[in-house]
Amino acid sequence: MASPNTTANIVELAAQISTAVAQLQEQLSAQGAPSPSFAEDSPENFPPNVSHLKDTILDATANLHEMLLDPLALLFKFASxxxxxxxxxxxxxxxxxxxxxxxxxxxxxxxxxxxxxxxxxxxxxxxxxxxxxxxxxxxxxxxxxxxxxxLTIPYINGWVNFESKDTWPATTRVVDAIQKWPNSQEPNETGFVLANNGKTVQEVVTTDPERAMRFGTGMQAINHVPGYAIEKVSTVYDWTSLGDARIVNVGGSRGQAAIELAKNFGNIKLLVQDGAGMIQGAESGVPEELKGCVEFMPHTLFEPQTVEAPVYFFRMVFRGLGDKYAVEVLKAQIPVLRPGVKILLQDVVMPEPGAIPLCRERVARAVDLALECFSNGRERYLDEWKALLAAADKRFVLHKVYVPKDSLLGILEVHWDESGAGEV
Incomplete structure (x- = not known):
């Protein structure tokens, strides 16, 4: 991949596009897959083995298009x-x-x-x-x-409703919030709060059922982001390596990820922890054959952990928290940790510029800004993850990072190591 500081000229970009498009069409024809089009029945996704060609074409066409725009036209494209x-x-x-x-x-x-x-x-x-x-x-x-x-998919329509009524107004106040509360990590000092008469996201969704429904419906759209679907949780990590483990899924919502893991790995049992209101009635969503494999327990993120287990699993929890609060969540687990315990964090490790295709990098950086907008949360680079763990306790040691192809959402495997050795 080219350095972010070097850009091909228009002739080189055109050649890249021509070559990659020919290769893509050859692969699609060989697999009996249709060519991309705007036709009503055009498939949503490409075959997985052509994703690298798709990324190459998207990056080259974007660079060519944007290189030919006047400065005002380019700014209008992104600012409109x-x-x-x-x-x-x-x-x-x-x-x-x-x-x-x-x-x-x-x-x-x-x-x-x-x-x-x-x-x-x-x-x-x-x-x-x-x-x-x-x-x-x-x-x-x-x-x-x-x-x-x-857009006829109900929850995709709901996501647009969420974006227009909730995200858009809040996004316009992000810089206002930064000016008002510089460097804040507080969830009540955000663009969303400024756009909602001083109310945080939590206060809005607990007092306004219509907006709570809109938030919930809109969040389903994340399943269409590569690697983010609940169904992918089983493939992002070698869960069989845990043996007959009991996993505490901290902040596990209504058990969606736990149920998916239990379906695919019969040797593990999962205890889902979340607020009492969140898990109320969640047992009814567990398939009958998994009733003994997935259980629920009221427990909030910042409460001291009381359940001893070999594995603690956090899925997309820390991205919604500033470092100050993320450290508190990690510290809350310490009372029950013993040597060898694993803490699995399913989250994003932000890429350095140019490390991944531009089309995916833009999505990652846009999501990062959305986290700022709603909660003063953030996506973290690898050095920031290491600093976060060290700030909580030197015994949290990052052992390995698993990031599957075509996804930013991976697993950080952290060990409780009282020797403090073995960091990646």
């Missing part, structure tokens, strides 16, 4: 907030759901169904069409693209 307006509008009015599969609908019909004027409908839809969301198959007749078809 109007794109979300039309996406919000078509999702809020559920316009994709109005289009019959394989069929079409007129601007006039959409206007009647939404109660909007035809001119307003045309304005929103043609803006969305310029982004390949929907298509105008003939004058004023609307049909699906693969993107608008994707």
């Amino acid at each position: 907030i109007s794109n979300l307006v039309s996406i919000d509008a078509i999702c809020r009015y559920k316009i994709p759901d109005m289009i019959p599969p394989g069929g079409q609908i007129s601007f006039e019909e959409i206007a009647e169904k939404t109660g909007l004027q035809k001119g307003v409908v045309r304005r929103f839809l043609r803006h969305a069409m310029a982004m390949h969301i929907l298509r105008e198959v003939e004058p004023e007749m609307v049909a699906h693209t693969s993107i608008s078809k994707f």
Whole structure:
């Protein structure tokens, strides 16, 4: 991969694109997979073994496109907030759901169904069409693209609702929050708090059922981020190496990850810990055949750990916390730790610039800013993880980092080592 400080010229980029596209098409044809398109029935994902070619093409085409833009045009591309307006509008009015599969609908019909004027409908839809969301198959007749078809998934529609009503207003206040509370790690000193009359995310979701539902529905969309789906938790680490272990899943929500692990590894048992309100009724979601393998216990992150076990598992917990609070969570485990105990942290190790394809790096850095917006949390680089562990206790020793191909979400395996030796 090229250094981030060196950029190919337009001829070199064009050659990269041509070569990689030819290789991609050859691979797809050999596997009987369709070529990418905006067709309504185009598959969402590529075969796994062509991901490197996809990354190469995305990076080269992005660099070529952006190299040819004037400075203002490039800034407008990345700074424009109007794109979300039309996406919000078509999702809020559920316009994709109005289009019959394989069929079409007129601007006039959409206007009647939404109660909007035809001119307003045309304005929103043609803006969305310029982004390949929907298509105008003939004058004023609307049909699906693969993107608008994707928006008919209820929780994806819910994610757009969450982004427009919750994320967007809060994001506009991030820099205000930084100016007001420089270097803060407090969850009540964020852009979200400024945009919500002084309320934190926790205060909002516990007092406003509608917004709590929106948060929950929106979070399901994360399953479409490579490596983040619950189903992938079984492949990110060699769980069989733990033997007949009992795993305490700290901050395990309603047991989604624990259930997935229990389904795939019959030799492990999992105790899910979370707040009493979060786990209330969660047992009902455990399949009957796994009832003895997944159990629940009310326990919050900052309470001293009371359950002795050989393994403690945290999935996407620390990214939502500033270092000050992440250290407290680690320290809370110490009362029950013994030599040889493993602490498995499923989280992100941030890449250095140029270490991964640009298309994925941009996603990682955008998510990092979202964590700042909502909770003053952050993604961490490897040196920051090591510093965090050392700040909690020198006996937390980072043994190994597992990051699967095509995913930033991996496992940091930490050992409780009273000798303090063996760090990676």
